[in-house]
Each structure stands twice: as C-alpha cells, then as structure tokens.
Amino acid sequence: MxxxxxxxxxxxxxxxxxxxxxxxxxxxxxxxTRPSQAMRQVMAAAQVGDDVYGDDPNVNALEHEAAELLGKQAGLFLPSGTMSNLASVLAHCQRGEEALVGEQYHIHCDEAAGVTVLGSVAMHALTTDLYGRFDLEQLSVAVKPNDYHQPITRLLCLENTVSGCIQEQSHIDALVERAQYHGLSTHMDGARLMNAAVAQNLPPARLVQSIDTVSVCLSKGLGAPLGSVLVGSQVIVERARRLRKMLGGGMRQAGIIAAAGRYALQHNLDxxxxxxxxxxxxxxxxxxxxxxxxxxxxxxxxxxxxxxxxxxxxxxxxxxxxxxxxxxxxxxxxxxxxxxxxxxxxxxxxxxxxxxxxx
CATH class of the missing domain: 3.90.1150.10 (Aspartate Aminotransferase, domain 1)
Known part of the structure; x- marks a missing residue:
C-alpha cells in the first residue's frame, strides 16, 4: 500500500x-514506531565490537537470546526481515529448486521476487483463504514428482500472522508434518510471530517447534528501530551468515542496534x-x-x-x-x-x- x-x-x-x-x-x-527513551539509553550505553569478526557482544547476545526464545540452536542478526527471509530461502534451496509459499505471503508478494531474481529459486504460490490458510491437499499436490522437466520442490514457506490473522497451531503442525513427509524443509516468516504467541498465550518456541528456520522482526510491534533475527540449526545459520555477507548485510559496530533488539525482546513482548x-x-x-x-x-x-x-x-x-x-x-x-x-x-x-x- x-x-x-x-x-x-x-x-x-x-x-x-x-x-x-x-x-x-x-x-x-x-x-x-520510534525507540522509547529507555531503549535509546540502552543503545547509547551499548558495548560494541565488529560483528563481521564475530566480536560484538550485544549482537552475539541477541542472537543467542533469540535462538533460546524460539527453541533453536543458533541465531543470525540481519538488517531487515526481507534479507532474513531471502538468506533463509537461499540457505535451504539451490538454483533451479522450488519453494512453496502462500499466495498472499510477504515472501511472495512484497520482497521484489528476491528469491527468484537473486537466487534462481522458483516460487510456487498456493491459493490461500481469507485468513491466509491453505490446506494439506494443496501442499501435497504442489510437490513435484521426480521429473527433470520440473524443478525440485525443496522448501515450504509459512507465515504467522498473515495480515494480522493467527494461523491455528494444529494446522501449522499438520502442514509441517506433511512437508516433512514429502522431504521438504520448512521456513517461517514470523515477522509478527510474537503477536500470534501473545494472542494465544503460548510460548513462542511452541509455535515453531518443528520448523527448521524462523525469521522474527524486531522493528514492528516490538519497537526496535530496525533488524530481524533468523534462527535455526547451527549448520543452516552458518550457511545464512555467508549469504548475509554476499547480500551486503555484514555489519560492523552493530551492537548499538542489537542492544535495542535485546531490549525489545526483554521488555516489549507482553x-x-x-x-x-x-x-x-x-x-x-x-x-x-x-x-x-x-x-x-x-x-x-x-x-x-x-x-x-x-x-x-x-x-x-x-x-x-x-x-x-x-x-x-x-x-x-x-x-x-x-x-x-x-x-x-x-x-x-x-x-x-x-x-x-x-x-
């Protein structure tokens, strides 16, 4: 808009x-949203290092705390949710492979087709209802057979919330189980995942417990000035770290903004x-x-x-x-x-x- x-x-x-x-x-x-006075004070007092060298204490702490909050092994701090989603998709998929995604999801509609333009990853859009849902049968039908005329289906991209609508947890669990049955990895665009967690009174880790990678935005309802954290296994996060550098997202004294992200996670969820x-x-x-x-x-x-x-x-x-x-x-x-x-x-x-x- x-x-x-x-x-x-x-x-x-x-x-x-x-x-x-x-x-x-x-x-x-x-x-x-603008940083609160308390958040600004934390930013002003932040200890910093060089994140590309891996020695910024606030970035390291933010990545660890976000991963722990979401029940994953490791985290990666990125400048934006778009870059976080892009790095994750490219970490999962090789050139010529395919990701399944809801037709109204941000990765498909609002990220300039980056996964296709920059990663040569095809996107197959699944029809969603008024609340952002698609069903198990749509997912199964979309998975390509082992046929060299078609791309290899590698990844399922989910989103929660979708246009403010909470995705029912039992349905998310069923989609992930079906994706795993078909040998697919899963990624959650959780830009507003914390809204879904708070609204359902569920721990954030429960919402993504079986999902391979999750991107959480710090600059929306949580009030940080910028940034997202991508969490997942150690192996895939390290792959995404290399991709972040390739995409121009390597940051230096990023502890100033990472401190804002830490404050957001510690004070602005409830x-x-x-x-x-x-x-x-x-x-x-x-x-x-x-x-x-x-x-x-x-x-x-x-x-x-x-x-x-x-x-x-x-x-x-x-x-x-x-x-x-x-x-x-x-x-x-x-x-x-x-x-x-x-x-x-x-x-x-x-x-x-x-x-x-x-x-």
Missing part, C-alpha cells in the same frame, strides 16, 4: 494551499496484548457505521482492514488532524502499535465517527 499523506515538501505537492499537519498518530504500519485490546476496541467503536465495512472475524491481533467508497476522503480528513493512513482504492489497513495509547485511540475513533456523521 502506498502512503496516503501529503508530502511535507511543497515542491512535490505544489497544489497544497493549506499547511500540512505533521503526523502525530501513524496508522500506516507497526514499522513506524505489551503486545495492549495493541490487540485497542484494536478490538477500535473495531467495536466502528461497527455499524453506515458506509464503512470490515470483517470482524479477521480482527485478531493489531490490524483492521476497512473498506469504504469514501476512503480517500476519509484519509484526507484524518491527515488534517495529523492521523496517517495507507490507502489503496477503497481499502485501508489500520495498524495499532506501541506509539498509540488510549488517548490516541479516542482521537482516532472520534475522527472517523465524525467524518461519517458529517457525510
């Missing part, structure tokens, strides 16, 4: 006659429940508004997908009050996060209700 918010540069929006209101409430994504609570309160407040529609069954964590033929006008109305949305046609995705407190939630509700009452 493209951001629907006036540019602060008048040369880009020469027709803008009224002053642009600075963004004070940002609903575009949970990637927009607070995700507040984002979920506020998202439910927002949904309840918006239900029944004439001209505004959404599927309540998809409101499961911190995302709310709204539809209205007046969406563009609504976004303009909110922008004048400092509230930023992303808009595509008649649709928007509202994402709540740690920078939106109860007072901000009240303002969001009042602004949206006020717009539709006036129209």
């Amino acid at each position: 493209a951001s629907h918010y006036p540019s602060l540069d008048p040369s880009i929006n020469p027709s803008t006659t009224s002053p642009v209101v600075p963004i004070t409430i940002d609903l575009r994504s949970d990637t927009v 607070r995700l429940v507040q984002d979920h609570r506020r998202t439910q309160e927002l949904a309840s407040a918006l239900e029944g508004i004439k001209g505004l529609h959404f599927d309540r069954s998809r409101v499961q964590t911190n995302m709310l997908f709204l539809q209205s033929i007046q969406m563009s006008a609504l976004a303009d109305h909110l922008a004048l009050q400092g509230i930023a949305l992303t808009v595509t046609g008649h649709n928007t995705r509202v994402v709540l996060h740690m920078d939106i407190d109860d007072e901000a939630l009240k303002q969001i509700i009042a602004s949206i209700q006020g717009f539709f009452n006036a129209h």
